[in-house]
Amino acid sequence: MKFGDIFLIRFPLTALINSKLRPALAPGRYGDVLIALISSRTYQAIPGFDEIIDSSDADFNSSGLKISSVIRLARLATVSSSIINARLGSISNDRLMGIKQHLDHWLQS
Numbered sequence: 001m002k003f004g005d006i007f008l009i010r011f012p013l014t015a016l017i018n019s020k021l022r023p024a025l026a027p028g029r030y031g032d033v034l035i036a037l038i039s040s041r042t043y044q045a046i047p048g049f050d051e052i053i054d055s056s057d058a059d060f061n062s063s064g065l066k067i068s069s070v071i072r073l074a075r076l077a078t079v080s081s082s083i084i085n086a087r088l089g090s091i092s093n094d095r096l097m098g099i100k101q102h103l104d105h106w107l108q109s
Contacts, residue, residue, distance in 0.1 A: 064089025
């Protein structure tokens, strides 16, 4: 796993009772991984915070996503890297740096 990888994982639902197989973004390399939910519901994106990956973006094909999607930065979870199901692809370094800046700004405010 490397910075900016997108993979499939059973993402825990809010009540932690069930989970759903979804794509997620791994912003770093650790035994436990901080992941951000990825959803096709782009209309739920928080402007200026969440990151939309549109099918016309230069790094869309390398992401492994099938349709335009939103990286939901307000939907984070920490999971063991051992439960990752499959690697789909990755995002560009520029996009990853922008996401890290959004998270950094949010955590410091």
